[in-house]
Amino acid sequence: MSQIISIHSFRGGTGKSNTTANIAAVLAGQGLRVGVVDTDIQSPGIHILFGMSGSSIDHSLNDYLWGRCEINQAAHDVTAILGSNDNSGKLYLIPSSVRTDEIVNVLREGYDVGLLTEGFRNLIRELSLDVLMIDTHPGLNEETLFSIAISHALAIIMRPDQQDYEGTGVTVEVARSLDVPRLMLIVNKTPMAFGLAEVRERVEQTFDCEVAAVLPHSEEMMNLASSGIFVLHYPDHPMTEQYRDIARQLITP
Numbered sequence: 001m002s003q004i005i006s007i008h009s010f011r012g013g014t015g016k017s018n019t020t021a022n023i024a025a026v027l028a029g030q031g032l033r034v035g036v037v038d039t040d041i042q043s044p045g046i047h048i049l050f051g052m053s054g055s056s057i058d059h060s061l062n063d064y065l066w067g068r069c070e071i072n073q074a075a076h077d078v079t080a081i082l083g084s085n086d087n088s089g090k091l092y093l094i095p096s097s098v099r100t101d102e103i104v105n106v107l108r109e110g111y112d113v114g115l116l117t118e119g120f121r122n123l124i125r126e127l128s129l130d131v132l133m134i135d136t137h138p139g140l141n142e143e144t145l146f147s148i149a150i151s152h153a154l155a156i157i158m159r160p161d162q163q164d165y166e167g168t169g170v171t172v173e174v175a176r177s178l179d180v181p182r183l184m185l186i187v188n189k190t191p192m193a194f195g196l197a198e199v200r201e202r203v204e205q206t207f208d209c210e211v212a213a214v215l216p217h218s219e220e221m222m223n224l225a226s227s228g229i230f231v232l233h234y235p236d237h238p239m240t241e242q243y244r245d246i247a248r249q250l251i252t253p
Helices: 018-027 059-067 100-109 114-126 140-149 162-177 196-205 219-224 238-251
Strands: 004-008 033-038 092-093 132-133 154-158 181-188 209-214
Touching: 004 140, 004 238, 018 033, 018 092, 018 132, 018 154, 018 181, 018 238, 033 114, 059 100, 059 114, 114 132, 114 140, 114 196, 132 238, 140 162, 154 162, 162 181, 162 196, 162 209, 181 238, 196 209
Parallel strands: 004 132, 004 154, 033 092, 033 132, 154 181, 181 209
Antiparallel strands: none
């Protein structure tokens, strides 16, 4: 059965899109058919990680939501970024538009969130997806609640920062009220001065929730500067192994 996985954070700047892209690349590299949807329509950007520029996006999620195309027409095959890895995996990206006028239209007029239900279902069927990953908009709004509610698994990204602790607590409570089958936390950008084991213990005790990983601050990640996907550039890096483990946890029933 196809699975829907949402990657969410209460605040921006946690590395949510990077986490989504890396997990998607890991799963596709393992031979799965993976779709990634950028539902952060107000501030899109994950397409950059997949080597796309805003000007190269001919059809976007916005076009589907406003009736200009079918959602599968907004799916861009980005499998080539995986390199020459000889497997049957596929990777598709459904980006949001970076055009100023279209972002302004979303802010002014909104869109029918209910269309996402049909769109996600059609994507899974038309592209024969094993996994559909949703890169959500930070915070809590109607679209975010919808994405969480239909997900088989939800990963909440947080930093070991006091503001993140409070916001993450709200998100965890909401996810539990929506009965998400698998809920886990990922602590990202952890300063090297912090003890990773201590951070894990504190987060687990604070939220009474499984911590899938505590990822340290990475100079390699910073130097990459969103110009690519970390696990593809650093396949033997310890953090790449952690991303593989997170992917395994998210798709394990």
